[in-house]
Amino acid sequence: MTAGREHASVVIFDGTCNLCNGAVNFIIKRDPQARFLFTPSQSEIAGKFARRHKIQESFDETFVLIKGNECFYRSDAALEIASQLTGGWRYLQILRLVPSGLRDWFYALLAKHRYALFGKRDLCMIPSEDVARRFVT
Numbered sequence: 417m418t419a420g421r422e423h424a425s426v427v428i429f430d431g432t433c434n435l436c437n438g439a440v441n442f443i444i445k446r447d448p449q450a451r452f453l454f455t456p457s458q459s460e461i462a463g464k465f466a467r468r469h470k471i472q473e474s475f476d477e478t479f480v481l482i483k484g485n486e487c488f489y490r491s492d493a494a495l496e497i498a499s500q501l502t503g504g505w506r507y508l509q510i511l512r513l514v515p516s517g518l519r520d521w522f523y524a525l526l527a528k529h530r531y532a533l534f535g536k537r538d539l540c541m542i543p544s545e546d547v548a549r550r551f552v553t
Contacts, residue, residue, distance in 0.1 A: 424453045425483040426552060427497065428465060428475060431456025435526075435534040436479060444547055446501035455552040478527060490527075491519035 427443065429436040440454050455461050457475030465471070469482055473489050481493040488496045495512060498505040511519060526533075543551050 425451055425481055425497075425500075426453045426455060426465060427493075428455055428457050428462045428480040428482070430475065430479065431458050432537045433530055433534070434536065435530045437537070438534070439479070443497060443501065444550060446503060446505065448502060450550060451500055452497065453550055453552050459553070461552050478523075490523045492516060494523070 427440065429440055431437070443452055443454075455465070457479075462475065465480075465482055466475075469485075469487050471480060471487055473480060473487075478490050479493055481488040481496055483496065491511070495508055498508045500506070
């Protein structure tokens, strides 16, 4: 990453999943300070992040948030992201009272059926010019 971006949090997402692409667009609209950068799990840079941070998780059914030296997965990643978005999204932190195993069970259920429910693209999303700077390549 270039200077000034090395301290940003990075979201690794499934670039062919319509739900995941929608989540990225949702985050971008509610992150005016550009705290989050993005890279599709299919990218070479995602593999580099996985090796650098010793990520053992498969990107197949989760997205990953890398924040500093910490990695967040599944519902923990979603809640950590929500905590930094504008609007009332930080109030979702109440869901941390629900055991992560139960939260992640629902997350895994949605992830397993995301293509059937929301569809799939043949190619990773190509960001518009105004948000391209938010993608790590």
